[in-house]
Amino acid sequence: MRRIAVCPGSFDPITLGHLDIITRASKLFDKVVVLISKNAGKSQASFTPTERMFLAETATHGLENVVIDILDGLLADYVRNIGAVAIVKGLRAVSDFEYEFQMALANKKLYGGAETVFLTTQSENMYLSSSLVKQIAYFGGDISHFVPDCILEDIKKRLVKENKNYEY
Secondary structure: OOOEEEEEEOOOOOOHHHHHHHHHHHHHOOEEEEEEEOOOOOOOOOOOHHHHHHHHHHHOOOOOOEEEEEEOOOHHHHHHHHOOOEEEEEEOOHHHHHHHHHHHHHHHHHOOOOEEEEEEOOHHHOOOOHHHHHHHHHOOOOOOOOOOHHHHHHHHHHHOOOOOOOOO
């Protein structure tokens, strides 16, 4: 039996923190599906689902058991449909746990055939989020320490503010 895990997230954009969790999950499971999904709690994404899929494919190139997919629906239904045994979520801090714990309980209620597995981030990624990357990039800051080199220019092209003449 192949052990399939789903690693869901908005990945808007994918960061080194995401890549760390995905890489570590790829060592625990036979197949890892990085699932690009819409975050209902966030108003608008910076990248389309297709663009996020391309960035994730580029960033995970070389991880032979990792595939990328897009979801427009319930995670529990997707997990059931592909026969996954686990949902992998990364935790940065205690503040992440409460929300992720609620989601894990809801997903277990919707589909009891998969367990949620929490992987804690490495200490250097504790503060790292896609939102932080977007904010730093918008103002022209250096995001090279936060995103994979292979997609750095693609992210900068989209996120760096064109006009540096700020009005205060």
